[in-house]
Amino acid sequence: MIFEGISRLENRSQKAFFIEKIDIMTRIIEEFCSLNNYSLDDYSINYFKIEIELVEIGIIVKSEDFDLLKGLLQRKFKSFCRALNFYIINKELTNFVLDKFYNNYRASQQRLAIEDFNAPTLIDFFAGAGGLSLGFIQEGFRVKLANDVEDVCVETYKLNHPDLNTSRIIKDDIRNVVESLDNLIKFNKEIDLVIGGPPCQGFSSANQQRIIDDPRNELYKYYIKAIAIIKPKFVVMENVKGMLKVADQVVEDFNNVNIIKNGKNVSYNVAYNVFNSHDFSVAQNRKRLIYIGIRSDIQETQNISPEQIIEEIKNSTNTNQRFDLKDALELIKPLDATRIKNMTENDSEESGKKVDKNIYFNKTNEYLRKINNGSNSYVVFNHKARYCSDVNYEIYKRLDQGEDSTSDKIADIMPYAHRNHVFKDKYFKLIENKPSRTITAHMKMDCHSHIHPTQVRSLTPREAARVQSFPDDYIFLGAYLKTYMQIGNAVPPLMSRGIAKVIKKYI
Known part of the structure; x- marks a missing residue:
């Protein structure tokens, strides 16, 4: 469950995420009221009803916990109570905007998922913030287990996937998870699919070693060991385009998996292809190496090869609508970069907020309709412009769209001019009438390579998430800079969805 109960919090990290989620709940209601001209002060606070509601949410377990909550939240306590009091009275009016935070709601969603006997099932390793999972979920798959080692990714995944019990979202090293896999999957029917993108830091063009031996x-x-234990019908593995040089070695490693299934010796036949997310209607050029694997007995009975599936995925993209960066950046509040150091985490009307009202509520375009599945959100999450120094502000302002660090316009103030041969793309102003360049995890370090095409600042995490095709109601938890890491490492959900749609036909 998303809240484990305040009395069960054991460390500073758990308390920090606990408070963050309560802050988000408070801000959602405050911004909803601001958008719709409601006043929280018009409602007297009923603490008896609030206590009952806190139990339903899972924030407290018993009455004595109420004082614990007050002590933990301190000055935030009254604001939270005011917001929750309004929500208790006006749930239907708000379209139940806080549902995903409620343990009782999540339990109902999980029961429905369990009862969906015909849905194809998957396990996601190196799940990150959940982009790859999300695309498959949108095509009707049910996640049975997800794993990542980053606490912030696990917390984000938990919050945004209410139909999966949080006990099935494992924060641990995959080495430990593999040791426990037999117990973790013993209550599940046969798993149809394993997905994931294992990091391969040892690969470089100069490294001639077999990638699996590094x-x-x-x-x-x-990851290969996990496949051998789970024995899924299909495998989808994602990685960087640079791994193409060793792709045949990866195929060989899958071919060498030798398992017994239904009394027969089986292995995995694998094919691969470099796909561009832009072909899946994502507003971004992002090339990724995708491996498709089929268990050999399934290949025989279904009379389908991984090469055929890849060809079918390719063909399915031919009629997809293509979108440019401007489609992702439309209908979102303009912002000014904060110019004061160490203020990026602070909310303001000028530089943005972690939770803000959606001033374009009920307005959309074709791209936003597609990534949001036709829904619309009262609030916008993670739309905050990061700090910009005076020098960088001047560079951002002078550059025209498509210009980079080598532009003569910034030669006199370019701080890395002596290394332009290395840092040509250190600064780059994005082009609005083309798909965005690849959104990367490096944006957590700086965003000079992703300067907004029409505003003097870099892309916000929400804008980067839109470019990646995440829905607007997908909330990224954690510190500001870590939101860029989560977004940049993700597989675009629209791309994942296109792959899922084809594979689902053969399950």
Whole structure:
């Protein structure tokens, strides 16, 4: 469940995420009221009803916990109570905007998922913030287990996937998870699919070693071990385009998996292809190497090869609508970058807020309709412009769309001019009438490579998430800079969805 109960919090990290989620709940209601001209002060607070509601949410377990909550939240306590009091009275009016935070609601969604006997099932390793899972979920798949080692990714995944019990979202090293896999999957029917993108840090063009033998790629080896234990019908593995040079070695490693299924010796036949997310209607050029694997007995009975599936995925993109960066950046509040150091985490009307009212509520375009599945949100999450120094502000202002660090316009103030041969793309102003360049996790370090095409600032996390095709109601938890990491490492959900749609036909 998303709240474990305040009395069960054991460490500072758990308390920080606990408070963050309560802050978000408070802000959602405050911004809803601001958008619709309601006043929280018009409602007297009923603490008896609030206590009952807190139990339903899962924030407290018993009455004595109420004082614990007050002590933990301190000055935030009254604001939270005011917001929750309004929500209790006006749930239907708000279209139940806080549902995903409620343990009782999540339990009902999980029961429905369990009872959906015909839905194809999957396990997601290296799940990150959940982009790859999300695309498959949107095509009707049910996640039975997800795993990542980053606490912030796990918390984000938990919040945004209410139909999966949080006990099935494992924060741990895959090496430990593999050791426990038999117990973790014993209550599930046959798993149809395993997905994931194991990191392969040991790969480089100069490294002629077999990728599986490089000690830095031990995680990749454990991904293969997990496949051998789970024995799924299909495998989807995603990685960077640079791995293409060793792709045949990866195919060989899957071919060498030798398992017994239904009394027969089986292995995995694998094919691969470099796909561009832009072909899946994502407003971004993002090339990724996708492996499709089929268990050999399934290949025989279904009379389908991984090469055929890849060809079918390719063909399915031919009629997809293509979108440019401007489609992702439309209908979102203009912002000014904060110019004061160490203020990025602070909310303001000028530089943005972690939770803000959607001033374009009920307005949309074709791209936003597609990534939001036709829904609309009262609030916007993670739309905050990061700090910009005076020098960088001047650089951002001078550059025209498509210009980079080598532009003569910034030669006199370019701080890395002596290394332009290395840092040509250190600064780059995005082009609005083309698909965005690849959104990367490096944006957590700086966003000079992703300067907004028409405003003097870099892309916000929400804008980057839109470019990645995440829905607007997908909330990224954690510190501001870590939101860029989560978004940049993700597989675009629209791309994942296009792959899922084809594979689902053969399950």
